[in-house]
Amino acid sequence: MLKADDLRVHFPVRSGLFLRQTGAVKAVDGVSLELAGGETLGLVGESGCGKSTLGKALVRLLKPTSGSIHFEGRDMSHIGQRALRPLRRDFQMIFQDPAESLDARMSVRSLIEEPFRIHGMGSRAERKKWVDELLDTVGLSAASAERYSFEFSGGQRQRIGIARALALKPKWLVCDEPVSALDVSVQSQILNLLVDLQKEFGLSYLFIAHDLSVVKHISDRVAVMYLGKIVELADSETIYRNPKHAYTKALLSAVPVADPKVKRKKILLEGDVPSPIDPPEGSAFGHRLNHPRYDETIGMDLSLKEIEPGHWVAADPCCLEPEDWKRLS
């Protein structure tokens, strides 16, 4: 349904008196992915790896620098805002912090009604009915419509954000860390709601989060991102049971397990993510590991290769076990 091909989003870095462009932040640097109808694709990675930027580019809140995005066969990567507007009904976004993404001066009714008004849909009575239906769908009482968003708790506010995103009956949603600002007990309520809505409306999700257990719970497939690139992509069970890329392994081993009897050996990473302004020429993660084979990877094709059916991993000698690397090369 959705297909992105070699997508790049670079932000110019300007400096000096005349603000000449002196470099670029390569936030998303050559990402290709597909999203099927009714599917959830999880996207994980450390902060600054470009996962939010990728999400925003896919819903065209940002203009991609190069590459293409096809939605149901139509190229929407380079069309203008006006031509884009009718298409926007099909894709929406749920944001991390509902306190910031909802206008505090608008009642819940006008917040949820806003998409209908923008798209000139329905009479006043119809819109009122739709808002009431949406509130019911996300599990809020009809009486909430006349209140303001700040009167609600974090979980309820996230429900308002979801109602707003669902208003135009979209086909797919970008969920950018939708539960990370919530307490665990409320987090599970929102996750259940998202799963129910997916079953009911056949929605597809691009689910961005840094909490790997949450991503595993909700996703059919998971993509792991590092410094603007996807380094591993597989169905969620496989990626957690049998990760191939060294970065995925490190990320998984770092997740704290809520069971004091489990004592695992953690892979502790040294240092931080390198700067996307000046990324290493070769394997970005090999550089962080200070891997002896790093020099070989300069100029090498490190794109994703299918190691097992449906399991894609970056062909990178620094980050794969020797036998896996042999199978790929």
Added chain:
Amino acid sequence: MSEENLLEVDRLITSFETERGLLRAVDQVSFSIPYGKTVGIVGESGCGKSVTAMSIMRLLPQPSGKVLGGEIHFKGEDLLHASDKRMREVRGGEIGVIFQEPMIALNPVHRIGRQVAEVFRVHKKMSKKDAWDAATEMLALLRIPAPEKRMMDYPHHLSGGMRQRVVIALALACRPDLIVADEPTTALDVTVQAQILDLLGQLQSEMDMSVMLITHDLGVIAETCDEVVVMYAGRVVESAPVEELFGSPLHAYTKALLRSIPTLDTPPKSVLPTIPGTVAALADYTHDCRFCQRLGKKTVTTRERPEFKEVQPGHRLEICKECSDL
């Protein structure tokens, strides 16, 4: 006061003056921290975890926050009745604090070196040069690469993980007996979180410190703590050694909390158990047992706090017919 406890908090009550009257954010909270151990305080936002910590260090927002009752003993000393001068010595000297957001804990307009050296100047009355050297040593101890260079940096030059190391350096500078860490890794990525927790654990055993770790992450608790205190709506509902709490929790809230987190082993897209309802505002509590109220259960409302007592050695529980297993 028992010999093996560094800190003992007994029936602490902290209230805030609000538009809706005097509200008890912390209502008769009791727990203790033994020497050399890590005690985790866990609960949802607004349950009073941070207010408890701020009450111990006398850092409550003024003039609205007040400790109305209870006792706090630190190394046998009564902290609630200590002078302000004594508390200034205790804070940063004998109790170090690590806050959640390192960007707020550090002053953006001073160099890292000056901020770390200041601790030594104030608490140890060192000369400028000695304090600077001690600060450099401290950064090296926290495995910050090229500490001499980092001393000249401003906080915004550093990454989140490095900044948090600087904040830990500030907290550990005077080799305190107790570290109060309020959500020290919540703002960090899992990979950096693992580094920081590992480092904190190593330094704790090297320096023989106790740690009070406030967090909402049960995974972090399971991996780092010896004992756990579970708070709900300003009260401790259960406290026990970590394996016992995770293995055989006795309070309905603890059980619900443990069930509601997805783990890497839960079947994908299965329905997660949830806790119905939401946490009520402090002014709206009518039930004796506050978790009963959230569940919508009918219990007696005598406006008395349910009894909180030791049910098994080291395992303490708030007693409610509906919510606690006995």
